[in-house]
Amino acid sequence: MKLAMSIGLTILSLISSYIPSQVLAQSPESSSVEAPLRVTVLSYNIHHAEGVDGRLDLDRIAAVIRRSQADLVSLQEVDQCVTRSERVDQPRELAKRLGMHVVFGANIDLQGGEYGNAVLSRYPIKSNKNHLLPNVGGGEQRGLLEVTVELPQGIELKFLATHFDHRHDPAQRLASANFINELVGASEQPLCLAGDLNAVPDSNTVEALRQQWILPTGQDQTTIPVGKPQRKIDYILHRQASPNVEVNVREVESRVLDEALASDHRPVVSVLEFTRRSQDRPNVLFIAIDDLNDWIGCLQGHPQALTPNMDALASRGVLFTNAHCSSPACNPSRAAVFSGRTPQYTGVWSNDSAQLLKQHPDILAIPRAFQQAGYSTLATGKMLHGGGPDNRMLFEQSFNTEQRWSPLSGKTVRYTKEELPSKGSENPRHIVERDGADPIVLPLNRLPSDRAPGTPDGESFDWGPLDVADSEMGDTKITDWAIEQLQQGFDGKPFFLGVGYYRPHIPLWAPSRNFEPFPLDTIQLPPYTQDDLDDLSSAG
Missing domain, CATH: 3.60.10.10 (Endonuclease/exonuclease/phosphatase)
Known part of the structure; x- marks a missing residue:
């Protein structure tokens, strides 16, 4: 989750048009709720x-x-x-x-x-x-x-x-x-x-x-x-x-x-x-965005960032401009957010570490804390990360969509053994057969691929436009589900709804309309260091 989850915390108290309350209570407590x-x-x-x-x-x-x-x-x-x-x-x-x-x-x-x-x-x-x-x-x-x-x-x-x-x-x-x-x-x-x-x-x-x-x-x-x-x-x-x-x-x-x-x-x-509703039991919409960094308009981390909806949310809430992640890796960062504990305590140091609640079953993770306070708890997207039973059981309701970084279902994608002219090289390119659609060639960016033929589900640094509608993308599906939940009632109970977005995590496959406004020769790269150690803090 890297920096994304700490940025997600900055969005925690921002409110959509569906939410009547403005801030996350530090300690949810019971109170009277008038009948609808x-x-x-x-x-x-x-x-x-x-x-x-x-x-x-x-x-x-x-x-x-x-x-x-x-x-x-x-x-x-x-x-x-x-x-x-x-x-x-x-x-x-x-x-x-x-x-x-x-x-x-x-x-x-x-x-x-x-x-x-x-x-x-x-x-x-x-x-x-x-x-x-x-x-x-x-x-x-x-x-x-x-x-x-x-x-x-x-x-x-x-x-x-x-x-x-x-x-x-x-x-x-x-x-x-x-x-x-x-x-x-x-x-x-x-x-x-x-x-x-x-x-x-x-x-x-x-x-x-x-x-x-x-x-x-x-x-x-x-x-x-x-x-x-x-x-x-x-x-x-x-x-x-x-x-x-x-x-x-x-x-x-x-x-x-x-x-x-x-x-x-x-x-x-x-x-x-x-x-x-009373002031001390607000509804909570928690939005976490994977690998977001500060590349959004209101944080001015990238001059070409176009994020009008995030900017609108920020204008209605509190925007933190000094945020840090507990660990620059997915699982440790996520474990810290859900538990409020650092990797030194949880023992979740890497993506290969044992799961948080298996190491510390006594930890009261955020969703459980809200359940004990009388909240309905719901989650979708990267909040579930794979949709496994251990993740789903943290929430009363959940929605899991296709977890591939591609909008294509794993059941309908077949990597051919035949390689393109790059055959024999370390980074081959492949034709991908798709049910109900024309074959495509991966990687889309025409650069050497890090994907091995035997691991079609592996991550890739590929990027490029896909001839698909927004509605086919996993992030759109979880957004639609989240909006449906926000429009429903919860029997007078306040709710905690967690929405975890996959993009901009690699690979940056997206509908072609997202690429059209940005010709390659106009794109400005964000600042970066020549060596990963150059920006290491003194604590490192």
Whole structure:
């Protein structure tokens, strides 16, 4: 693990958008945890209560909302005293039928009345404000209705109802998404954004929102055309509050209602869960990165390092700039981190030393300490290092992916006995046959290989681009798994989640898109010494 694990410690207290707490407690202790609060949210474009049969029927809309058992409702295309809808005050009438609080946000004048968005709430509404969204190109004016709702347990939710422009040109939708992201900023309340975005999941509009919001899990839940839906354009998104607010929000359910008559859109429903935790039992996300060194932007160890996500984490936490590893080798460094003891005590001096807990079964390793404190413990990637039973047993849940340094499964890779023109040399090159793919030649870098034909699983100093997607790489798989865990609940328990990344450990095989921005003649090598002893400390 070398320097990487000490760098991993600097990231220990950095928080992702999924984590409500900011720091790792020195000694986790038990404390009271309030029961999670679940709130059902509905988003519905009601088409001014005109159904696909051409009938105006507000009772049908009310019935759909009632059946959903929604606590909060975002409505789009709502008429207030408009001639085409018989001059009915639709938001007020729906509130009366459902016994809910209501706020209406008018965006345009229409036929003697107004037209816009509305919010219905079973909980008290503390404040509201209607924002007119950017109107690019002179289309129909759209708006964003911002409402602060007082939930139980003293939790305030900022609830946003909106309807984006429908025209082919996405400029106005993208401008609206950016407007919303800038508006909410570092909110002191958790947030929910619900409405008709007129944008599919892979659009630039949704991608812009994805930078600050968590999208619903059901990406395949289509809402239009209402009879046989083929596109998803209606959404319920959520976002955490700023890190100093001890309220966590997550989605526990997302679905589209089977309603194809009352409007020309199908309604969408999400169940959000809010949890307030005490300050002394924070969730812990531990990220360890193998061989990272200080080559990240915020540590300025290499002028070409591009690490925006690490830099963003560092900006929200504490960054240590003077970190040291206990031993410049994988197992000793890892043993020191897990035990808090140096190699002099553990006896783990090298990668060939006996395992830590076999030598010292009395040591309370980090995962066990958190378990005893009432935490759920999870781990993936290099935290398991090979996924053996002795490593997995340290955690209550774990996810192990292919451990090869290549994204290729060992079952589908065969090194041929035939060597290329380098046959007879000390460092031969080989054709590698792959199931379901064209053969490749290793090493990719065309330099002499340190891989012997009889040891295809051995490490290699090879590097080069692979014609594979990010999704095939082990680090991507463990990231996806970790995000899934962060979006789930733990029955009111705090959690310790360890994520260990393999790269930048050799060999530096990676998808080709990671190589494209760096032509070989532009790459700057990091500082290095001519002799390994030149930078040896006095202690050495």
